[in-house]
Structure formats: C-alpha cells, structure tokens
Amino acid sequence: MADWLKPFKDFWERLRGAKAEATPFPEIFDQFQALLQDHQRVMELIADLGEKSGGEYIFDRKYLVDITNDLHTLLLHLVNSLNLIAGKRYMDLYATLDRVFLPLEAELRGRLSLSEEMPLAVPLSALPLDHPELTGGKANTLGRIIQSLKLPVPDGFVITTRANRRFLETNRLEERLHAWLESWAAGEMDEEQTARQIQYSILAGLLPRGVLHEIKQRAVPEGTAWAVRSSAYGEDGELTFAGLHETRLNVPPSKIPSACKEVLASLYSPAALSYRKEMGLVGEEAAMAVLCQETIDSRAAGVIHTLDLSDPTGNSLVIYASLGWGRTVVGGDSADRYVVEKDPPHRVKNMEVAAKERMFRPKSGGGEEEVPVPADLARQPALELEAIDTLVKWALSLERYFKRPQEIEWAQAQDGSLWLLQSRFMNIPRMELPREQDIYEVTSHYPVKIAGRGTVAHAGVGAGPVYQVYSDASLNRFPEGSVLVIRYTAPWLTPIVPKAAAIIAERGSAAGHLATIAREFRVPTLVGVEGASDLLKDGTMVTVDTKQRIIYEGRVKELLRYELVAAPAFEEAPEFRQLRRVLKRIAPLNLIDPAAPEFTPQGCQSVHDIIRFIHEKAVEELMDLPRFMKRFKGIKVWSLTSEVPIGLKILDLGGGIDPGAQGTKILAENITSLPLKALWSGVAAPGVWSTEPVPVDFKGMMSSLTKTRAEAPGSTTYAGFNLAVISDIYMNLHLRLGYHLNLIDARMHPEAQHNHIYFRFVGGVTDMTRRSRRAHLLAQILSKYQFKVDVKGDLVVARVLHLPQEEMAERLEVLGELIGFTRQLDIQLKTDEDIPQFLESFFQQHSPADKSPSL
Amino acid sequence: MSTEKLKILVLDDEPIVCKRLAPALEKLGFEVDTFTQSLEALHQIQETNYDIIITDLKMKGVDGMRFLQEAKTKNPATEVIVITGFATLETAKESFQKGVFDFIAKPFKLSEIQEVVTKVAAKIRGAKA
Numbered sequence: 001m002a003d004w005l006k007p008f009k010d011f012w013e014r015l016r017g018a019k020a021e022a023t024p025f026p027e028i029f030d031q032f033q034a035l036l037q038d039h040q041r042v043m044e045l046i047a048d049l050g051e052k053s054g055g056e057y058i059f060d061r062k063y064l065v066d067i068t069n070d071l072h073t074l075l076l077h078l079v080n081s082l083n084l085i086a087g088k089r090y091m092d093l094y095a096t097l098d099r100v101f102l103p104l105e106a107e108l109r110g111r112l113s114l115s116e117e118m119p120l121a122v123p124l125s126a127l128p129l130d131h132p133e134l135t136g137g138k139a140n141t142l143g144r145i146i147q148s149l150k151l152p153v154p155d156g157f158v159i160t161t162r163a164n165r166r167f168l169e170t171n172r173l174e175e176r177l178h179a180w181l182e183s184w185a186a187g188e189m190d191e192e193q194t195a196r197q198i199q200y201s202i203l204a205g206l207l208p209r210g211v212l213h214e215i216k217q218r219a220v221p222e223g224t225a226w227a228v229r230s231s232a233y234g235e236d237g238e239l240t241f242a243g244l245h246e247t248r249l250n251v252p253p254s255k256i257p258s259a260c261k262e263v264l265a266s267l268y269s270p271a272a273l274s275y276r277k278e279m280g281l282v283g284e285e286a287a288m289a290v291l292c293q294e295t296i297d298s299r300a301a302g303v304i305h306t307l308d309l310s311d312p313t314g315n316s317l318v319i320y321a322s323l324g325w326g327r328t329v330v331g332g333d334s335a336d337r338y339v340v341e342k343d344p345p346h347r348v349k350n351m352e353v354a355a356k357e358r359m360f361r362p363k364s365g366g367g368e369e370e371v372p373v374p375a376d377l378a379r380q381p382a383l384e385l386e387a388i389d390t391l392v393k394w395a396l397s398l399e400r401y402f403k404r405p406q407e408i409e410w411a412q413a414q415d416g417s418l419w420l421l422q423s424r425f426m427n428i429p430r431m432e433l434p435r436e437q438d439i440y441e442v443t444s445h446y447p448v449k450i451a452g453r454g455t456v457a458h459a460g461v462g463a464g465p466v467y468q469v470y471s472d473a474s475l476n477r478f479p480e481g482s483v484l485v486i487r488y489t490a491p492w493l494t495p496i497v498p499k500a501a502a503i504i505a506e507r508g509s510a511a512g513h514l515a516t517i518a519r520e521f522r523v524p525t526l527v528g529v530e531g532a533s534d535l536l537k538d539g540t541m542v543t544v545d546t547k548q549r550i551i552y553e554g555r556v557k558e559l560l561r562y563e564l565v566a567a568p569a570f571e572e573a574p575e576f577r578q579l580r581r582v583l584k585r586i587a588p589l590n591l592i593d594p595a596a597p598e599f600t601p602q603g604c605q606s607v608h609d610i611i612r613f614i615h616e617k618a619v620e621e622l623m624d625l626p627r628f629m630k631r632f633k634g635i636k637v638w639s640l641t642s643e644v645p646i647g648l649k650i651l652d653l654g655g656g657i658d659p660g661a662q663g664t665k666i667l668a669e670n671i672t673s674l675p676l677k678a679l680w681s682g683v684a685a686p687g688v689w690s691t692e693p694v695p696v697d698f699k700g701m702m703s704s705l706t707k708t709r710a711e712a713p714g715s716t717t718y719a720g721f722n723l724a725v726i727s728d729i730y731m732n733l734h735l736r737l738g739y740h741l742n743l744i745d746a747r748m749h750p751e752a753q754h755n756h757i758y759f760r761f762v763g764g765v766t767d768m769t770r771r772s773r774r775a776h777l778l779a780q781i782l783s784k785y786q787f788k789v790d791v792k793g794d795l796v797v798a799r800v801l802h803l804p805q806e807e808m809a810e811r812l813e814v815l816g817e818l819i820g821f822t823r824q825l826d827i828q829l830k831t832d833e834d835i836p837q838f839l840e841s842f843f844q845q846h847s848p849a850d851k852s853p854s855l
Numbered sequence: 856m857s858t859e860k861l862k863i864l865v866l867d868d869e870p871i872v873c874k875r876l877a878p879a880l881e882k883l884g885f886e887v888d889t890f891t892q893s894l895e896a897l898h899q900i901q902e903t904n905y906d907i908i909i910t911d912l913k914m915k916g917v918d919g920m921r922f923l924q925e926a927k928t929k930n931p932a933t934e935v936i937v938i939t940g941f942a943t944l945e946t947a948k949e950s951f952q953k954g955v956f957d958f959i960a961k962p963f964k965l966s967e968i969q970e971v972v973t974k975v976a977a978k979i980r981g982a983k984a
Binding site: 052056057058059060061062063066439440441443444452456459545547548549566570573574575 | 869871872874875876878879881882883884885938940941961962963964965966968969
C-alpha cells in the first residue's frame with residue numbers, strides 16, 4: 001500500500017473497532033455532508049479531466065498521476081463515509097476500489113500494454129481505439145472510421161499484436177529472430193539471407209490453439225472470401241509502410257491461418273527490413289497485427305487524395321478510379337482522374353478518362369486473376385457523378401477528423417454500393433508545398449468577427465458557412481461541413497456534431513455533454529461565446545480557430561492549409577492517448593438504473609459508477625426514515641403545510657429553512673433552500689396540481705386493480721414518506737405520488753460549474769406500454785430544456801449540468817410542473833398518437849428555454 | 856506591430872509541452888525555438904539573445920531555477936516566464952525574486968500563456984521604443 005493511503009487505513013481500523021450502532025447522529029450527519037462534498041469534488045475532477053482532453057490545456061504526465069491519486073483519496077473517503085452511515089454494510093466497495101484503481105495506476109506507469117488482459121482477436125466494430133499498439137495503425141484507423149465517422153467499412157476482425165507475440169513465444173522464435181536481426185545489423189548477414197531465414201521459420205511455425213480458435217469463431221460463414229493484410233504499429237500513422245507488407249485477397253476461411261503467417265512473415269521481407277533500417281527502427285520491436293476483412297467483389301475501385309499534389313495551393317481533391325480491384329490504381333496503371341472542388345457544391349473541375357487495359361478480379365477457389373477490360377468499358381468513366389459526390393463527402397469528413405491530407409482507398413461493389421477500404425496520411429514531398437508563409441502575417445490581414453471570447457471545448461480550426469439550429473426540424477437540414485451556431489449545447493444536437501466543421505455555442509461548459517461528443521468527433525468547439533448568434537448570421541462564411549479563440553470572416557485558406565500540413569494534430573500525441581485511456585476507466589457512467597441487478601459494488605466498472613453507487617446508497621440510508629428516526633430519536637424533521645397534498649418531510653442540513661421558523665410545521669415561504677424553493681414554485685403553480693381524479697378507462701383500471709404495492713419499484717425502500725434533504729443550495733428529494741417515484745438531486749451554487757440537476761422518474765399504475773409511452777413523452781419535454789435523457793422501459797433519467805443559478809431554477813420549476821402534469825398521465829395517454837397533443841398543450845403553457853419552441 | 860519579430864525560447868523536458876506551445880506562439884507572430892534538454896538550451900542562450908524565455912523548473916540536469924539565473928546574467932533584458940507542475944509558494948517567491956515576469960502552474964490553458972506572452976511582449980516593445 002502506498003504511504004499516502006496509510007492515514008485512511010488507520011482511520012478505517014479505528015472505525016472498525018467502534019460499533020456502528022454507537023455512531024451518534026451528529027457524526028452521521030457530518031459524514032453525510034462530507035460525503036456530498038466529496039462526491040461533488042469527484043464530479044468536478046472528472047469534468048476537469050474531460051476538459052483536458054480537448055486540447056486547450058497543456059498538461060504533462062504528472063498531472064494525470066496527481067489527479068488519479070486525488071481521486072483515489074476521495075473515493076476512499078467516500079467509501080469510509082458510506083460505511084459509517086450504513087453500519088459497515090458496504091465493505092465490498094474496498095475490493096471494488098482496488099479493481100478499478102490498480103489497473104488505472106498500472107496504466108499510468110505504462111505497464112498495461114499487451115498485458116494478459118488484452119484479447120487475441122477483436123472485431124473491427126468494437127476495437128479499443130486508444131490502444132493502437134494492440135491492433136496496429138491500419139486497423140485503428142478503420143476502427144475510428146467505423147465507430148466515430150460511421151462510414152461503411154467491410155466487416156472483419158483483427159488478430160492482435162498480442163496474438164502475434166504469443167505465436168512467437170509458442171514457437172520459441174523470439175530469441176532466434178533477435179539473433180538474426182542482430183547479426184544483420186552488425187553486417188554479418190545480408191538482407192536477403194536474414195529475410196529468408198526469418199521468413200522460413202515464421203512460415204514453419206504453428207499458430208497457437210487460442211488464436212486458431214478465435215479465427216474459426218470469427219471467420220464465418222463458410223463461403224465468404226477474406227482480405228488478409230498487415231496492420232503494423234506505426235503503419236499508416238507517422239510512418240507509412242504502404243505496400244511493403246503482404247496483402248492476401250479472396251482468402252477462404254480455412255486458409256486464413258496460413259495467410260496470417262504469410263502476412264507476419266512479410267514484416268521481415270528484404271524491402272521491409274531495409275525500410276526499417278532507413279527509418280532507424282531496427283532496435284524497435286516489430287509489433288504486427290493482422291487485419292481480416294470480408295472481400296468486396298468490386299466493379300470499380302481506386303484512391304482519393306484530399307490534396308492535389310499537382311496544385312497544392314488549389315482547394316481541390318483528386319479521385320482516381322479504375323475497374324475491378326483497386327490494385328491497378330495502387331500499382332500505378334493508368335486510371336480515371338477526377339479533380340473536384342472541396343467547397344460545396346463540389347464541382348468536378350476536370351475529368352480525364354483513361355484507356356483501361358486490364359483489371360483484376362477474384363479467381364474462383366481463391367486468389368485473383370488478371371483479365372483484359374471489355375472493349376465497350378475501356379473508354380467509359382469508371383464512376384458516375386452520384387458516386388463521386390458520396391466519395392467527396394467521405395473524403396472531406398475523413399480529412400476533417402484526422403486533420404491531415406488523406407490518401408483513401410475505396411471500392412464500389414457490383415451492386416453499386418460504395419465501401420471505404422483504408423485511409424492514411426498522405427505522404428507529401430516537401431517540394432510539392434509552396435514556401436511556408438508567415439502564418440501570423442497572413443492571418444492578420446483577414447477581418448475578425450469575434451476574438452478572445454468563450455471557452456475552448458475542443459481545439460482546432462474549421463471553416464464553413466454559418467448554420468444556426470433552434471429545433472429538431474432544422475437539425476435534419478444541417479448541411480455537412482457547416483459551422484454550427486447555437487445558444488445552448490443541448491444533447492439532442494448530437495447527431496449533427498460529426499457533420500459540423502466547427503461548433504460555436506453561446507452557453508454551455510467545456511465539461512458538458514456536447515463538449516464530450518465534440519471531442520469524440522474532434523470538431524473544433526467554442527462554448528460560452530456571448531452574442532455569437534447575433535454576430536454570426538446564417539450563410540456567412542467563417543473560419544473558426546479555437547486554438548487562438550478567433551473567428552475570421554471568410555475562408556482563411558492559408559490558415560487551413562497550415563493546420564492541415566504544418567501544425568501537429570494533438571489528438572494523436574501519446575499523452576492525449578493516455579489521457580483518453582485513463583478517462584475510459586474513470587468517466588463513463590454505466591450504472592443508470594438503481595433497480596437493475598448490476599447496481600452493486602461488483603457491477604461498478606468506473607470511478608463514476610462507484611460514486612454514483614455510493615451517493616445512491618447514502619441517500620437511501622437517510623431516506624429510510626422510519627428506521628433512521630428509530631436510530632436517532634429527537635432529530636428535527638420539518639413538515640411542509642401546503643395546498644398541494646404531498647405531505648413532504650424536510651431534513652435541513654443547514655440554511656435550507658428560514659431560521660425564524662417555529663415548531664415542526666412550516667409553510668412554503670419558510671423554505672430558503674434555492675432548489676426546493678424553485679421546484680415548489682412549479683409544483684404549486686396555478687393549474688398544475690389537479691386534484692380531481694382522472695377518469696380511468698377499463699384497461700387502465702384493470703391494470704391498477706391487479707397491481708400489488710410490492711410490484712411498484714422501490715416500494716419497500718421509501719414506503720410512505722416523501723422526504724427532502726436540503727441545504728441552502730442543495731436538495732435531494734424523493735417523492736412517491738401514487739405509484740410514481742420521483743427523485744431529484746440538485747445543486748444551485750453561485751458558480752455555474754458546480755451545478756447540476758439529476759432527475760429520475762419511474763413507475764406508474766398502468767401497463768408497461770403506457771408507462772413507457774409516458775417515459776418517452778417526458779424525455780421529449782426534458783430534452784427541450786437541454787437535459788441529457790436516458791429512457792429504459794418506464795425509467796427516465798435526466799441530467800443537466802453547469803448552468804447558472806437562475807437557469808437551474810427555471811428548470812427545477814419546470815420539473816415541479818412536470819411532476820404535477822404527469823402524475824396520472826399514463827392513464828390519459830392511450831396511444832402513441834396522443835403524445836404530440838400533450839406535448840403541444842405543455843409547451844403552450846410553458847415556453848422552453850431556447851428561442852423557438854417549435855418541434 | 857513592428858516588423859521585427861520577438862524571439863522566444865521554450866524549455867521543458869516533456870516534449871508535448873514544446874510541441875503544443877511552438878505553433879500557438881508562432882501564430883501570435885513570435886519566432887520560437889524549443890528545447891527538451893536544459894544543457895542544449897544553455898548552449899543556445901550563449902549564441903542567441905532571446906527576448907522571452909519560457910521554462911519548466913524541475914528538470915534533469917540543469918534545473919530551471921539555475922537556467923533562468925544563467926539566462927538573466929547573460930542578458931538581463933530577457934523576460935522569463937516559469938511554467939511548473941510543482942507550484943508552491945516558495946518556488947513562486949524564489950522565481951519572482953530572481954526577476955521572473957510571471958509564474959504559471961501546470962496544467963494551464965493555451966489562452967492563459969498566450970495572454971501572459973502578449974503582455975510581456977508589450978512591455979518589451981515599450982522598453983525598446
């Protein structure tokens with residue numbers, strides 16, 4: 001155990017010694033408050049880490065180590081506090097802490113790569129993106145294209161570098177290989193000799209059983225044809241081994257293992273060896289993964305260059321196309337050449353149709369064959385305009401994402417569908433580029449629209465016409481490559497983030513949900529830019545440089561080119577990769593539903609899960625009022641007297657109730673807790689609380705009659721009490737209304753970054769269909785108010801973060817009204833068609849916080 | 856702004872710091888040289904006069920405090936900005952006693968250091984004018 005952990009261990013030992021029952025109430029009370037504070041602090045640290053991944057901050061490894069230690073300390077505090085409050089019923093959480101933090105700390109010491117926990121094979125669709133050392137560069141790029149850009153890539157799997165290493169181990173090849181390479185480096189053997197010996201022993205080796213099993217499981221169904229190629233670490237990244245390693249096409253599943261060995265052996269071909277020597281990589285361990293993908297039987301195929309090397313300052317890209325498989329283009333045969341403008345509407349500037357002589361196609365029984373191009377096709381363009389248009393869009397989004405000019409391989413199947421095969425950084429000879437201009441000098445001549453405003457959520461440069469979005473309707477019309485300008489960073493904007501060249505929001509924080517999404521898709525994003533929607537009119541061409549926080553009018557082409565070819569893409573730096581790997585063990589929230597079977601210490605997968613669990617359980621302890629009051633006779637619990645018959649009990653942690661209040665009964669005006677006050681003004685608003693019973697139709701009635709209380713979620717835990725635990729700026733409220741269970745946890749600090757609302761709604765009196773109908777209605781309403789909403793059956797979980805006090809108050813008031821509004825809604829909502837009508841009636845009374853409430 | 860560019864030297868043993876700072880400062884119109892080895896940087900300041908030096912404190916070999924002292928002795932007009940992940944009141948005090956212009960704790964925002972550099976550049980230009 002590390003030294004800094006000792007005080008906690010001591011503390012815990014002392015705690016263990018004491019009897020839980022003996023813990024006096026004031027101490028429990030203090031622990032609960034400390035727990036809330038620690039919880040808040042952890043949330044802030046998580047947000048802080050997320051912000052750092054946006055590129056605006058300069059941080060080093062020490063920062064990651066420090067913050068992980070801080071988190072570990074806070075989590076120990078939290079587990080201690082919970083055990084104190086709950087009479088040591090959560091001792092399992094100590095093991096959970098170890099399970100989450102030990103790998104995290106190993107990751108920071110750099111000891112985790114290629115460890116035993118890494119798989120031998122992974123499907124392309126679920127590649128761990130921040131482990132390029134496991135799957136190699138080429139596969140990593142494809143994984144990103146599939147997961148982030150959602151472009152069609154032929155399905156497949158990767159045999160990992162760990163499988164390769166195991167192959168070397170089981171065949172006792174490692175040392176021999178090393179010896180041969182050494183004598184080659186010392187000049188004792190020539191390239192040819194070395195290559196022959198190494199390749200022979202690799203081809204003679206046996207693939208380990210585990211690897212064979214993985215291949216058999218994944219290369220299905222029988223009868224499919226596979227492309228098997230190398231994916232070396234470093235390949236297609238900064239170094240390009242293009243063409244040096246073997247590719248086997250049209251391989252039947254049974255031949256994949258031998259194709260794999262051939263690909264592995266190609267890592268040691270004479271050409272690959274001398275290339276590595278030239279690049280100074282001989283001493284480096286060659287880490288090779290093997291990529292297996294279903295073969296596309298292509299009618300046409302080719303390559304795209306997103307920078308026209310014959311005219312590097314022009315704003316065009318070039319598509320090369322030929323018939324059959326793409327190797328004629330890659331191999332240098334004559335191909336059609338289309339030069340297309342990168343700006344919309346992507347005019348084809350120039351088209352040269354080549355005289356095509358030969359093509360490659362799959363040979364029956366595996367492999368490929370060369371055939372002459374039929375005479376009638378030889379002088380026809382290989383591509384139609386529509387396909388060109390699609391390829392251009394793909395090329396631009398690839399270049400936007402990878403932030404470097406791209407060389408892209410594509411194929412068009414016999415049925416006309418287009419596929420993306422590969423994308424890598426273009427190799428640009430220095431001489432092709434014009435003399436580097438002084439970037440400061442050039443940009444200073446462009447007119448500036450906005451400078452020095454806002455916070456950077458993701459660093460980068462993007463240009464396009466401004467497009468403002470107010471509602472879902474304009475969402476669908478968002479033109480690819482535009483600059484998205486919005487007032488709020490609402491989660492419903494997520495689908496258009498990957499299409500945006502840049503994002504500018506008037507509100508929101510760099511730790512919010514949209515910022516996280518923008519980082520995932522690497523879209524340059526500025527939040528908190530006051531007045532942006534007035535200053536940036538629809539259709540105006542702008543260039544957004546979030547690294548300098550400047551928005552220029554017009555297209556600053558020199559700056560765009562500078563970013564593309566000169567400035568390093570920080571996202572690929574090892575420090576940022578490490579940060580993202582660390583974040584993956586910290587930030588994701590997997591435990592959403594507290595009633596789910598995995599809502600246990602064992603079910604916690606991330607730091608966020610652990611604190612979510614602790615918070616839920618600590619509150620649950622306090623909410624178990626009957627037991628609680630038995631344990632602590634004499635604690636003060638207020639009762640709220642109101643026209644709204646909720647029967648609310650209030651436990652004040654400090655500053656939540658007017659100090660002048662007497663006795664045990666208070667009125668709404670005695671509430672000084674900001675969140676409860678805001679919520680109550682919604683609950684008690686005129687017309688919201690209709691006490692007349694809603695007529696129950698037959699189906700609804702039957703369902704409510706047959707339902708026993710035990711079936712209602714959470715009924716055993718919170719039975720009979722409506723309780724708010726409050727302070728001046730905090731509220732945790734449990735409301736059971738009929739069969740509905742509402743939970744609201746909210747903080748309204750003067751500084752926006754400390755604020756949140758967490759809302760959970762579950763249960764109901766009718767059948768599941770109606771209850772989930774109501775859940776979807778709630779989700780639609782809440783997302784209009786920028787809540788991030790998750791719906792699972794009839795459970796609704798909504799969160800909103802980091803808005804200023806008054807905007808949090810607005811939303812709590814709406815929640816108060818919603819509680820009244822939806823009280824018996826599932827009975828009234830008979831069909832899905834009823835939803836729009838209810839939405840309309842709600843929005844008629846309440847206008848959402850955005851400019852336009854239109855749906 | 857004058858056509859004469861101000862020269863900046865960045866010294867930090869974490870390559871990522873140099874890699875990120877250089878383009879951010881070049882875009883503001885400075886000429887930037889970066890070093891990850893303090894010894895190399897020490898040689899460099901014997902050859903070239905820098906207007907601004909941005910240095911880490913804790914490094915292998917010659918540490919930042921000694922480096923900035925050498926730099927100040929060599930050219931008292933050089934303005935120094937300290938960036939460090941080990942920010943304490945003592946190191947801050949010591950830095951300021953040694954005539955440091957500003958002291959920034961890591962991690963910091965690019966915009967933060969851009970602001971400080973712009974400020975110190977204005978001071979240097981004012982003194983030159």
